[in-house]
Amino acid sequence: MFIPLQSLSSPVDFSTQILILPSISKGNVPQLACDLLIASLNLHHVGYLDSKHLVPVVGGRERGERGVSTPIEVFSSRELPITVVLQRSPVLKVRLQTVKRLSGNHH
Secondary structure, rough: EEEEEEEEOOOOOOOOEEEEEEOOOOHHHHHHHHHHHHOOOOOOOEEEEEOOOOOOOOOOOOHHHOOOEEEEEEEEEOOOOOEEEEEEOEEEEEHHHHHHHOOOOOO
């Protein structure tokens, strides 16, 4: 479930956006590539996704912003048709089957 930031002046329309969703891997290369996109395209933090199925992590915000980073956040731009979902931690092993079922991946 998407949870928008309370500070947004208007809802984000994702209907025309290109979604970039990195996979979690060793070395964090996909996440680092998304961090680079977020910084170079000046994407803004617009919300986060429910993270009850992910390993809990908390870190400092980027670019000196106030607050903390969470396990899975959404970044977007009103000028560019790009939305990045940045997942910073893996799925909890005890929730893996639930996530597979929810995603339609039953293998």
